[in-house]
Amino acid sequence: MTGVLTRGRMVGVLLACFGAMVAICLVAPLVGMDNAGGARRLVWIDLGAVVDGIRGPETLESQLFVLARLPRVLTGAVVGAGLAVAGCVFQALLRNPLAAPYSLGVSSGASLAAVLAIRFGLDQTALGDSAIGLAALAGAAVTVYMVWKLAQIGSDLPPAMLLLAGVIVTIVCSSAILLVHYTASFSESYRFVRWTMGGLEWIRYPQLLRAAIPSAIGVFVLLTLARDLNALSAGADAAASVGVDPRRTTTIGFFAASLVVGAGISVAGPIGFVGLIVPHAMRGVLGPDHRVLVPASIFIGAAFVVLCDTVARLALYPAELPVGVVTTLLGGGFALYLIIGKRTRARLWGGS
Amino acid sequence: MLRVTEVDFGYGDAPVLRGASLHVDAGELVCIVGANGAGKSTLLRLAAGLLIPQRGTVRCFGEDPAVQRRAELARRVSFLPQEYRLTFPFTVAEVVLMGRYPHQPRGLISLESARDVERARAAMRRCDVDALAGRRFDELSGGERRRALLAQAFCQETELVMLDEPTASLDPAHAMSVFEALRAETRERGASAVAVTHDLNLAARYADRIAVLAGGRAAATGSPAEVLRSPELAAAFSCELHVGTLPGSDTPFVVPR
Numbered sequence: 091m092t093g094v095l096t097r098g099r100m101v102g103v104l105l106a107c108f109g110a111m112v113a114i115c116l117v118a119p120l121v122g123m124d125n126a127g128g129a130r131r132l133v134w135i136d137l138g139a140v141v142d143g144i145r146g147p148e149t150l151e152s153q154l155f156v157l158a159r160l161p162r163v164l165t166g167a168v169v170g171a172g173l174a175v176a177g178c179v180f181q182a183l184l185r186n187p188l189a190a191p192y193s194l195g196v197s198s199g200a201s202l203a204a205v206l207a208i209r210f211g212l213d214q215t216a217l218g219d220s221a222i223g224l225a226a227l228a229g230a231a232v233t234v235y236m237v238w239k240l241a242q243i244g245s246d247l248p249p250a251m252l253l254l255a256g257v258i259v260t261i262v263c264s265s266a267i268l269l270v271h272y273t274a275s276f277s278e279s280y281r282f283v284r285w286t287m288g289g290l291e292w293i294r295y296p297q298l299l300r301a302a303i304p305s306a307i308g309v310f311v312l313l314t315l316a317r318d319l320n321a322l323s324a325g326a327d328a329a330a331s332v333g334v335d336p337r338r339t340t341t342i343g344f345f346a347a348s349l350v351v352g353a354g355i356s357v358a359g360p361i362g363f364v365g366l367i368v369p370h371a372m373r374g375v376l377g378p379d380h381r382v383l384v385p386a387s388i389f390i391g392a393a394f395v396v397l398c399d400t401v402a403r404l405a406l407y408p409a410e411l412p413v414g415v416v417t418t419l420l421g422g423g424f425a426l427y428l429i430i431g432k433r434t435r436a437r438l439w440g441g442s
Numbered sequence: 443m444l445r446v447t448e449v450d451f452g453y454g455d456a457p458v459l460r461g462a463s464l465h466v467d468a469g470e471l472v473c474i475v476g477a478n479g480a481g482k483s484t485l486l487r488l489a490a491g492l493l494i495p496q497r498g499t500v501r502c503f504g505e506d507p508a509v510q511r512r513a514e515l516a517r518r519v520s521f522l523p524q525e526y527r528l529t530f531p532f533t534v535a536e537v538v539l540m541g542r543y544p545h546q547p548r549g550l551i552s553l554e555s556a557r558d559v560e561r562a563r564a565a566m567r568r569c570d571v572d573a574l575a576g577r578r579f580d581e582l583s584g585g586e587r588r589r590a591l592l593a594q595a596f597c598q599e600t601e602l603v604m605l606d607e608p609t610a611s612l613d614p615a616h617a618m619s620v621f622e623a624l625r626a627e628t629r630e631r632g633a634s635a636v637a638v639t640h641d642l643n644l645a646a647r648y649a650d651r652i653a654v655l656a657g658g659r660a661a662a663t664g665s666p667a668e669v670l671r672s673p674e675l676a677a678a679f680s681c682e683l684h685v686g687t688l689p690g691s692d693t694p695f696v697v698p699r
Contacts, residue, residue, distance in 0.1 A: 094536070097553055373530065377532075
């Protein structure tokens, strides 16, 4: 029968997406840039030397690959996967194709807490830089809880309430950030701005673990909701009529997606646009069935951030761009392209 | 199988139902009629456990549907809501197959079995939407959507089907075919159905019983012939009604005078 998801199609699509992610994650740490003699050219590390260095005594290549670039690439993958899947889930839960991981205020709350941590010098204490990450995580958690509580007013949790609560919290936190900015010194102010752009350049294995463990839990939970999100996108009553408890699905989805977003923000700052554009692009290509869309978003989100981060690392070498700037520029350009393409627009948002 | 007893319900301060009762027995097709705002949809949503009554009880197969697990309830009761707005461009086949969700094992990612697809195909044939399987649901006409949703409800293979205005925005021939399909489907499986409708003549022709909702309660309940001639029906719509009988049958019909 036409229009039905078959096992073969599902496996094929997911293998292709998974393959793309693995290929990008393998190639990205191998490539570097050299500007000796004023001419910039790409430099590839020899994979053989990396393998030798891992097996036997360390080589320069293995150190560069394993210690410097791999944790950064893997963290990029974890953060990208998390943002894309969270965006995909929020779009379904809120029944709004414009929803994104940050629509519900998580990133503003996290940013406010990070900015306060910098302002009050928490990163100068024994905790060091991880104090900012921890503060961001705490800020994200408090925001998520507040938004949830606000949306409960009226008890039956309509998606519009959740979105409205998120927008209000975002605006309040943004204003508070401006206020802190106003009172800060120039150097603090620079660090605020830098943090809110998102970046992966200082990542090592401890940060990777800090992001990966909660993300893995959240992503697993979200995968189990995939089918129910299909039913929920027709509204609460329609979902209930085919046996999907709208309240339970919304609650679990909201908190699991928030966990994933918070974990990502705490190590990499807010990286924009991934969570909006990846699910959209995937929906345009693969159709709206969340059983394919959710896992495909995970793989392609990971690949997209790793790709953008590699561009960020190489484009202005020896300087680095913040990855958030690259994702937003590339993602924004792609979004415009989608909107301009009429056919694609119809597939994404319906209507003509 | 469905027993709604003396329920009160209101939105905010405005009471909608006051002591409304309704029962549906095995194999019956019951139609709920009434003026706009009489509380027909509210009554149906209470029966489906989507709302909780402020007073009175609702029992679906002996259990309170509002506290029962949705997945369990959905194996026995399907509900076709009045409004169905899809956020994303699913195909008709995908929408119909959602009716199989309560029957699928809960895996990490569950796919439709061959049996699920077979059931969906049969339901789509019955509702005359099999030719639309690959079309986008949001590109269908209003009537085609109603029929696709009816196919979803049939595909769910429940013992009780609840429908909120299944024939709204359908042309007369398709409106009739919806009730024909409903009749055939329920007879075949010994299932029952309860439908909210504005079409008194379809109710008269197909229902075993009609319940007239007025003043927050079931003002009259009975066979079509009784209810159509009852003063409560005319009062519910605040107009005079002319009741006749279709030539060559004992099916009553009604027109406003």
